[in-house]
Amino acid sequence: MAHYPFTDRPHLLVLTCTHVLAGSDITLVCHHFSDASWEFVCGGQHTEEDAIVMSVGELCDSDPTLHLLCDLPVGACAMRESRAHAWKRGRIEGEDFYSAAESRMG
Numbered sequence: 001m002a003h004y005p006f007t008d009r010p011h012l013l014v015l016t017c018t019h020v021l022a023g024s025d026i027t028l029v030c031h032h033f034s035d036a037s038w039e040f041v042c043g044g045q046h047t048e049e050d051a052i053v054m055s056v057g058e059l060c061d062s063d064p065t066l067h068l069l070c071d072l073p074v075g076a077c078a079m080r081e082s083r084a085h086a087w088k089r090g091r092i093e094g095e096d097f098y099s100a101a102e103s104r105m106g
């Protein structure tokens with residue numbers, strides 16, 4: 001599966017939450033294995049009503065560190081405590097994962 005920098009596809013739609021729209025830091029990014037969808041959310045509690053869809057370009061405009069995650073393989077996620085912290089990558093619990101992608105982790 002090919003991975004493109006977000007700058008090549010700024011109109012890619014991703015799932016985020018109303019808190020991020022209101023200015024909260026994104027602290028969890030998931031690239032889901034099943035449908036290759038992306039999720040960019042804050043560390044808060046979420047219900048379906050908090051879910052919104054935005055273009056990745058808009059999110060990267062407000063937080064350029066998100067570009068660091070454009071090669072995140074499907075089945076992987078990245079976490080950080082806040083915007084001031086570095087991203088830590090890992091696998092999404094309970095999702096499949098291509099072992100060949102392991103080399104891109106870290």
Ligand SMILES: [Zn+2]
Pocket residue numbers: 017018019020024041042043044045046050
């Ligand atoms: Zn949130």
